[in-house]
Amino acid sequence: MKCEEAQELVTALVDKELSDPERSAVESHLRDCPRCQWAYEQEGALKREIRLAGENLRAPGSLRVRILSDRRVFPERVGSAQGWKDYVWPIQHIFRPALVVALLLIFTVPMVYWLNHRGQSIFLTALETYDMILRGDLPMTKAKNTQELKEQLIRAVDGKFAPMEYDLSSMKVRPVGGAVREVEGRKMLVTVYEGNGLSFTCFTFLGTEKDAPKNAAVFFDREKRMNFYAFSSGGVHAVLHREGDVICILVSKMPIDALLALARGKVQPS
Amino acid sequence: MAHLDHLYRVALYLAKEPDEAQDLVQETYVRALASYEQFTPGSNMKAWLTRILHNFFFDNYHQKKRWISVEDNSVDEEEASDYWEKIPAENPGPESHILLKELNAKIADVLRKIPEEFRSPIILVDMGDFSYAEAAEILSCPLGTIRSRLSRGRRLVYRYLKEYVDIQEKMREKK
Numbered sequence: 001m002k003c004e005e006a007q008e009l010v011t012a013l014v015d016k017e018l019s020d021p022e023r024s025a026v027e028s029h030l031r032d033c034p035r036c037q038w039a040y041e042q043e044g045a046l047k048r049e050i051r052l053a054g055e056n057l058r059a060p061g062s063l064r065v066r067i068l069s070d071r072r073v074f075p076e077r078v079g080s081a082q083g084w085k086d087y088v089w090p091i092q093h094i095f096r097p098a099l100v101v102a103l104l105l106i107f108t109v110p111m112v113y114w115l116n117h118r119g120q121s122i123f124l125t126a127l128e129t130y131d132m133i134l135r136g137d138l139p140m141t142k143a144k145n146t147q148e149l150k151e152q153l154i155r156a157v158d159g160k161f162a163p164m165e166y167d168l169s170s171m172k173v174r175p176v177g178g179a180v181r182e183v184e185g186r187k188m189l190v191t192v193y194e195g196n197g198l199s200f201t202c203f204t205f206l207g208t209e210k211d212a213p214k215n216a217a218v219f220f221d222r223e224k225r226m227n228f229y230a231f232s233s234g235g236v237h238a239v240l241h242r243e244g245d246v247i248c249i250l251v252s253k254m255p256i257d258a259l260l261a262l263a264r265g266k267v268q269p270s
Numbered sequence: 271m272a273h274l275d276h277l278y279r280v281a282l283y284l285a286k287e288p289d290e291a292q293d294l295v296q297e298t299y300v301r302a303l304a305s306y307e308q309f310t311p312g313s314n315m316k317a318w319l320t321r322i323l324h325n326f327f328f329d330n331y332h333q334k335k336r337w338i339s340v341e342d343n344s345v346d347e348e349e350a351s352d353y354w355e356k357i358p359a360e361n362p363g364p365e366s367h368i369l370l371k372e373l374n375a376k377i378a379d380v381l382r383k384i385p386e387e388f389r390s391p392i393i394l395v396d397m398g399d400f401s402y403a404e405a406a407e408i409l410s411c412p413l414g415t416i417r418s419r420l421s422r423g424r425r426l427v428y429r430y431l432k433e434y435v436d437i438q439e440k441m442r443e444k445k
Binding site for chain 1: 277279282296377393396398401402418420424428431
């Protein structure tokens with residue numbers, strides 16, 4: 001075999017893309033040809049370095065959020081305007097348009113503002129609390145075990161609801177403490193999970209899905225028949241979902257898609 | 271969102287501008303969802319997404335033809351030297367590999383400089399871990415083209431890097 005003939009075969013040998021006869025032929029040539037052997041080693045080293053250069057290149061976090069927020073990618077949203085449009089259309093034939101507009105302004109605008117404001121406040125409180133936990137600024141209730149922590153938190157809200165529980169033991173992550181915060185007159189249970197270099201905070205409170213921020217991306221889990229709301233700010237990500245009368249927000253610096261997958265995997269529909 | 275990092279990597283080397291690369295990836299997910307019924311469960315989703323990305327890029331961003339003839343001399347192979355030209359007088363030893371490791375950041379620049387027909391197979395096979403057959407499917411070209419473009423493309427990358435290696439070697443000799 002001539003060296004010129006060996007060039008492409010050496011490339012394929014580096015990529016493990018040769019048939020047995022081809023590999024035997026080129027390996028035989030390499031044993032007799034120091035020049036081609038040198039080329040083979042250099043090409044292999046180069047391939048490894050190109051691979052490493054690629055591994056260091058990651059998609060920016062903002063891109064994940066951008067895609068998650070794209071309504072063309074995740075279009076489903078339960079409770080959209082389509083539902084009550086059916087009721088509004090017949091009414092508009094009865095009332096004069098100006099009256100309809102006035103009624104909408106009187107009732108809808110304050111409601112929308114209140115709902116949005118409500119979701120944003122809770123979200124901001126969750127992020128603020130998460131930040132305090134990371135800085136060690138939040139006084140936390142410690143307990144001997146998970147059950148004791150859970151009981152303490154339930155007592156803090158007079159038994160009205162229990163903190164949402166996640167079994168993250170397979171990730172070597174477990175509850176390490178808890179706290180109670182109050183937002184707009186509502187008590188919020190905070191459970192902190194840590195371990196294996198990871199940190200999650202779970203916020204549980206009585207509410208509805210309207211507590212989700214207005215700019216949250218909404219995912220409908222067909223299997224569980226549940227909505228999940230994902231939102232991010234400043235490198236911190238959150239996933240909100242409802243279980244009966246209870247809302248849970250899971251917050252972490254884990255990538256948003258991984259956090260969403262975790263929440264969807266661990267939650268059971270109520 | 272599986273394969274996001276991979277898709278962004280491919281997009282960045284195609285589009286070269288981060289903003290354009292992000293648009294490309296976003297549109298890839300939109301198109302993938304719109305044609306999800308065309309995906310065969312159990313087949314290679316990473317390859318399927320990558321093909322969508324490539325097709326979208328060439329259909330919308332890049333009007334040039336995808337593949338020039340192998341005989342096109344877009345690279346002057348006579349002037350530059352590569353690892354096939356000569357063997358070092360002495361055994362290069364492990365230090366040559368150490369030098370290569372220092373080139374990690376440089377590789378990204380070099381990959382942007384080489385012609386796209388050589389760059390794409392390198393990105394798919396070396397960075398994306400695709401087989402020749404998968405790369406050929408994604409790029410809609412014969413399998414043999416992938417092999418020849420990889421061979422020539424890697425030698426081209428090496429030539430650009432060799433200049434950098436030479437500077438490093440001279441600096442080392444001065445010490």
